[in-house]
Amino acid sequence: MAQTTGLINGSNLRIMLDAESTGVPVMVDNVTDCSISVSSEMKDTSVKEDGGFKAELPGRVTVSVNFTAYFEEADATSGYAAIIAWQLAGTKLDAKFTQMIGTATTENVGDHAFTFEAYVVSCDLNGGVEDTATYSVSLSAVGTVTYAAIV
Numbered sequence: 001m002a003q004t005t006g007l008i009n010g011s012n013l014r015i016m017l018d019a020e021s022t023g024v025p026v027m028v029d030n031v032t033d034c035s036i037s038v039s040s041e042m043k044d045t046s047v048k049e050d051g052g053f054k055a056e057l058p059g060r061v062t063v064s065v066n067f068t069a070y071f072e073e074a075d076a077t078s079g080y081a082a083i084i085a086w087q088l089a090g091t092k093l094d095a096k097f098t099q100m101i102g103t104a105t106t107e108n109v110g111d112h113a114f115t116f117e118a119y120v121v122s123c124d125l126n127g128g129v130e131d132t133a134t135y136s137v138s139l140s141a142v143g144t145v146t147y148a149a150i151v
Contacts, residue, residue, distance in 0.1 A: 003110030003149075008099065015067050016096040017078075019086050025096050026078045027105065032134065034067035036097045036114060038145070063116060063141035065097055071125060071133035080125065080135045087120035095139060098150065107150045116145040 004012075013034050016025030042056040071080050086093060098113035100106065107113060118139040127133040 004099070004101065004108055012099045012101055014098055014100050015065065016098060017083070017086075018094040019082070019091045021094055023094075025094055027100075028067065028069060028083075029075055029078045030070035030072060032068050032070065034065070034097070036063065036065050038063050061145070063114070063145045064121075065095065065118065065139040065141070066137070068134050068136045071127075071135050080123070083120055083135075083137055084123050087123050090119070092142070093118050093120070093139070095141070109150050111150050112147055113150050114145060114147050116141040117143050 010033075015028045015031060015034055017028060018025035039062050041059040041062065043059040045055045045057050046053075047055070069079065073081075075081065085091075094115075095118045096113055096115050098107050099111045101108050118141045120137060121140045122136070122138040124136045125133065126136065
């Protein structure tokens with residue numbers, strides 16, 4: 001397929017995780033919302049000659065991913081059971097924040113994806129009275145993060 005044109009439907013954004021380093025991350029099931037945040041720490045480089053104005057240069061880059069999904073007890077490979085086990089074991093994951101069109105299970109060639117290694121920094125199981133149980137996950141990227149076209 002060609003690169004997606006027009007505005008992107010938020011339902012197409014997906015999280016994929018792989019603890020086995022198989023090179024084939026598994027899509028996290030039942031996700032209701034997800035986000036990726038890329039931020040740069042700024043280093044102060046001000047000197048007297050700056051005339052009282054602050055000067056900065058970019059330093060370290062921090063990338064975090066957050067998502068919420070419906071809890072399903074039997075979803076052992078791409079849901080809460082796998083993710084909490086990875087967190088408790090301190091497992092480094094291969095991760096991908098990508099886009100899949102509609103109900104597709106493969107990425108759309110020509111679109112872009114973030115790929116990185118990450119640790120699970122939080123995994124919260126939530127449930128309200130007579131409400132569908134959910135879990136919320138935060139990932140923290142380590143090492144190099146790439147944003148490149150899907151081939």
